[in-house]
Amino acid sequence: MAELVLTEIDKVYDNGFYAVKDLSLDVADGEFLVLVGPSGCGKTTALRMVAGLEDITDGTVAIGGRVVNDVGPRDRNIAMVFQSYALYPHMTVGENIGFGLALRHEGKAEIKEKVDRAGRLLDLTSMLTRKPKQLSGGQRQRVAMGRAIVRDAELFLMDEPLSNLDAKLRVQMRAEIASLQRDLGITTVYVTHDQVEAMTMGHRVAVMRLGELQQVAAPQDLYDNPDNIFVAGFIGTPPMTLMHAILVVEADTAGLRIGAQYLPIPRSVVDARSELAAKAGQEIIVGLRAEDIFHEQREGSHPLAVSVVLSEALGSSVHLTFGLEGTPVDESRLGSGLAKEEEQELTRLGHSKEIEGVAVFPPRLQFRTGDAITVFADGSRLHFFDVESGRALR
Ligand SMILES: Nc1ncnc2c1ncn2[C@@H]1O[C@H](COP(=O)(O)OP(=O)(O)OP(=O)(O)O)[C@@H](O)[C@H]1O
C-alpha cells in the first residue's frame, strides 16, 4: 500500500496541446480518490502519467515516497482497470485473471491460490473455468478487477471501468468496487465523468476542468461548498441554477435584485460572509439548488415569478425547468472578462435574457409549458460567487 503524490505535473503533447496544467494532488494511503470532469479535461492523461504510459512534461509523481518519473510502468507496482476489459477470449476466466502472474513466471500453485482468492472475493468461483464470452458484462468487469487484484499492487488506477455496463449493472458494480476497495484498503484513483459515481464511490473527489484542478473535497462538502461556479454547476443533478443578481444590503435586511424581482435573504447570511458583505450594492452570481426551490410557500422561502419551460414527471418527483427574467450565467466565459462586456452590450440594447433553472417538486404536480407560475426560493440556502473570477464569496 502506498501514498500517491503528484507535484505540479504538466502534460504538453507533441502537438503542443496543454492537456494537464500544474496538477498537485495527494492521495493518502488506502484512500479512494475519484477524478471527475467533463470529456477532454485531462483525466485519462493524468492517470496515464501516474501509470507510466505517458511521459510527464514537468513535475513529479511519487508512489510510496519514491519518485517514479523515470520508472517504467511494469516497475511502478500498480494495477489498472480500463473501460475495455481486454480479456483474452481463448483463455478461461481463471487464466485471464492469472495471466499477469504467469508472465512474471510465478509458480503454478501460487498462481492458483491467488486466482482462487480473487475468485472468492469477486464471487466468480463457479465461473473460473468459463470463457469470457459465457459471462455477462458485469461478470467480465469483475474478471478485469480480478486481474488487477492478484497483482498485489500498491496502487489501483481505474479509468471509467463501468462505462460499458447498463444502468442497473453500473449501480451494482459501483457498490461492489467501493466495498472491495474498502476491504483491500489499496490506494485507488478512479476516473469517471459520471458525477453520481464520483459522489457515491470516493472518499474524496477531485474535479478537473480544461487540464486544471478545480477543487478536491469529500463528496458532500463539494456539493455544499463549491469553490467556484464550475464546480457548482458540474456537481449535482439536476444542476444548480446560476444567475446574475445585485446584492442589496440595508440597515437590517438584505436581498437580491434578480431582473425586476427582489428575493429577500437573511441579513445573517451576508454578515457571516465577509467577502459577500463587501459586495453590497454590486453585481454577484447567485446559485440555487433544485431542492431549495419549492412549489408552495414555506418558512424562510420567498416568491419568484417564473414561466414553465418543461415539466418532467419522473415518477418519484417532478423536474420543473423554468425561465426567470434576468441575466443568466455563461460560465465558459467567466474569467475572460467577456461575460460582463456582453451583458453591458445587451443592457444597452435593451435586451434581457432569460435565466433557465431547475426545481425538483413532489410527484404528480402538473404544469403546462408556457404557464406563468410562482415558485418559492429559500433565501438562506443560496451560494454566492464573484462575477469576475467565478470564485465563491465566503
Ligand atoms: N496523444 C495526444 N496528442 C495530442 N492531444 C491529446 C493526445 N491525447 C489526448 N489529447 C488531448 O488532451 C486532452 C485531454 O485528453 P484526455 O484523454 O486526458 O481527456 P479525458 O478527461 O480522459 O476525457 P474523456 O472523459 O473523454 O475520456 C483532450 O483535449 C485530448 O484531445
Ligand SMILES: [Mg+2]
Ligand atoms: Mg478519458
